[in-house]
Amino acid sequence: MGDPSPEPGGVPRAVLRRTPRQARSRARLAQVLRAAERVLVAEGVEALTTTRIAAEAEVSVGSLYQYLPDRDAVIDALAAGYFTRLEATMDDLVRGAADERWADPVGVLIDTYAALYRAEHGFRALWFGSGLTEETRAADRRHKLRMADGVRQILLALGLARDDAALARACHAAVLAADALAQEAFRRDAEGDRALLDEAKSMLRGYLSGVVARHG
Numbered sequence: 001m002g003d004p005s006p007e008p009g010g011v012p013r014a015v016l017r018r019t020p021r022q023a024r025s026r027a028r029l030a031q032v033l034r035a036a037e038r039v040l041v042a043e044g045v046e047a048l049t050t051t052r053i054a055a056e057a058e059v060s061v062g063s064l065y066q067y068l069p070d071r072d073a074v075i076d077a078l079a080a081g082y083f084t085r086l087e088a089t090m091d092d093l094v095r096g097a098a099d100e101r102w103a104d105p106v107g108v109l110i111d112t113y114a115a116l117y118r119a120e121h122g123f124r125a126l127w128f129g130s131g132l133t134e135e136t137r138a139a140d141r142r143h144k145l146r147m148a149d150g151v152r153q154i155l156l157a158l159g160l161a162r163d164d165a166a167l168a169r170a171c172h173a174a175v176l177a178a179d180a181l182a183q184e185a186f187r188r189d190a191e192g193d194r195a196l197l198d199e200a201k202s203m204l205r206g207y208l209s210g211v212v213a214r215h216g
Contacts, residue, residue, distance in 0.1 A: 029067050032057045033081065036074050037122040045129030048074055072133045075126070079136040082123040083143040089116060090150035098157040105154055106204045110178065114192045117182065124186055144179065148172035155208075161215040170211040174204055 035057035039047050048071055054061045068074050093112060102108050117124060126132070132140075151171040155161040181200040185193040 025067075028059065028063065032059060032064055032068065033074075033077060036078060040078065040125045040129075041121045045075070045126060045131040048131070050074070072135070075131065075133050076135045076139070078122060079126060079132075079139055082120060082126065083139060085120070086113070086116065086123075087143065087146050087150075089113070090147055094150050094153045094157065097154040102158065104205075105158060106201050106208060109151070109154075110182075110197060110201050110204070113182065114185075114197055117186055118191055124190075127183065128187060144175050145172060148175040151175060155212065155215075160212045164215065167211065167215045170208075170215075174207060174211075177207070178204060 032053060036048060036053045039052055039056050043052075050061055050064055050068075050071060053074060054064045057064070068077060089112065093109065097105065126136075148168065148171040151174060152161075152163070152168055155167070155171070156163055161167050178200060181196060181203070182192070185196040185200070188196065
């Protein structure tokens with residue numbers, strides 16, 4: 001997602017026109033991004049204009065431009081923050097896998113992320129929107145690779161597979177399939193269509209069982 005040293009909230013420095021140094025400046029950037037998220041959730045991605053965001057944040061457009069040069073930068077910054085939170089959750093799951101010895105890792109993963117998607121209204125609004133930038137799409141591809149690596153680490157932590165390139169590829173395929181099914185589940189129902197999420201679990205359990213049989 002660009003620069004490996006993000007600002008608070010997961011915003012890469014590459015997205016920002018200027019990196020805020022003082023606490024007041026950092027607080028103002030956070031204020032702008034919270035306002036942008038409110039606009040996104042209430043009015044959709046099409047409403048994310050710099051003028052509308054500045055009005056919502058109660059700052060001047062010039063103040064917004066100090067950090068975020070245009071609408072695309074706002075979208076990239078919001079997306080980066082969402083991806084950072086999703087990846088942090090995966091990191092927690094990786095740490096918990098070995099200690100908790102899950103009997104149903106697929107169920108744990110899907111239930112955890114379904115709960116997160118229910119809470120992250122802005123992520124859903126951006127996820128389903130038509131205004132994604134090329135940088136956000138590229139960041140999403142990198143994000144899915146990181147999520148796939150988390151699944152790989154969970155399988156290894158549980159002692160279910162041996163590590164190789166084929167395992168990494170299979171985990172990436174599982175993440176891509178899970179993402180497509182989750183998108184459809186949350187398009188059907190803001191809480192996530194539970195029947196479709198259950199079908200996703202069944203499909204992924206079968207697929208990953210085959211992966212484990214090949215790589216165990």
